[in-house]
Amino acid sequence: MEGTEATSTVTSQDTGAAPVIPTAEGGGSQEVTETGADTSTRTAEGEGSESAETTSQESADSATEGSKDRGAHQKTLEERAAEIADRRIQERIAQFEQERQAQQPDYIPLDYDAYDTHIANLVAQERHFADEITLLEHNDPSRVQMVREIRRIQATRQAMENEFTDNEKKRALWELKQGERARYEATVVQINSGLAQASPVVRDALSISPEAWEAGEKWFVTQRQINPLIDAEYRERCFTEGPIRALKWAATYVKENMGKAAEQSKQKREEGKEKTLSGGGDGSTPSFANVTSWGDLMKMHSKQINQFAREHPKKYETLKKQRFQ
Secondary structure, eight states: OOOOOOOSSOOHHHHOOOOOSOOOOOOOOOOOOOOOOOOOOOOOTTTTHHHHHHHHHHHHHHHHHHHHHHHHHOOOHHHHHHHHHHHHHHHHHHHHHHHHHHHSOSSOOOOHHHHHHHHHHHHHHHHHHHHHHHHSOTTOTHHHHHHHHHHHHHHHHHHHHHHHHHHHHHHHHHHHHHHHHHHHHHHHHHHHHHHHHHHHHHHHHTTOOHHHHHHHHHHHHHHHHHOHHHHHHHHHHHHHTOHHHHHHHHHHHHHHHHHHHHHHHHHHHHHHHHTSBOOOTTSOOOBGGGOOSHHHHHTSOHHHHHHHHHHOHHHHHHHHHHHHO
8 A cells, every 4th residue: 555645634645545345347338520611613615724823722711610510519538638637737726825824833933032021122112201291390281292102101011911911822822732733644554554554454254355355445536536434434443443454444445336337337338339320221320229129130231230240249149049949
């Protein structure tokens, strides 16, 4: 199993995982038919090379128009690959930015000595003005200005102390979260290590070949990616039950469902073949699904019979045996 660096969640690469059973059969290929523009030439007596030039130009224009039409509905493999690569790059950039912001503290790192010095200076200024007031006469106009200055200093000091208190709360919460994150990541690393060690043990205990285990593991990773519930349950078992039980559960899930998925995929392909149009002489195209007897088959053209035999060998043999019994 692969070992990975700790992340905020146990990813499919993080945990490795899961076994077994037959690989799903590959799906059929799709044919893509491109049609170019149909061009025609014009001839006229006496035109000679001018007619040829006109025909050549019309062909080029028609071909260009055909290319434009295809471009509106169909993209090249290179264009699709470029779009996918660009989308993945943008998603990765967004992920990096999200992780960077998650790692940024939401409090302001303070120089505590500088803060204490500034507060002390404000207190000293307040005391100075208070002492000055005691030396003035009660009706001295300067008393009003000094009282205002004292109040300004007190408001400034109170605001700074409030901000300091809020900032310290944020710092404490941040450090708590960082500690929890560190503990979580340490747990992830421990689980990954346990899965890597337990994987061959579980595989051998269940008598599963390395090839089948690897095929099942790839299938299970795909299921976790497309089914959030399966992924969540596997993660939960990794954390609460441990690597051995989590891998055994994954192996059982793969054994019970991977074969079903392969059979369903095969059945869908067979149904698709049954609906394949066999082709008729009058342009009509009856379906192979209508072939239920040897007589139905014999009504078809020899090419269609050969096609039926290639695409439905079992059904062909069954009809043949029924005919000659």
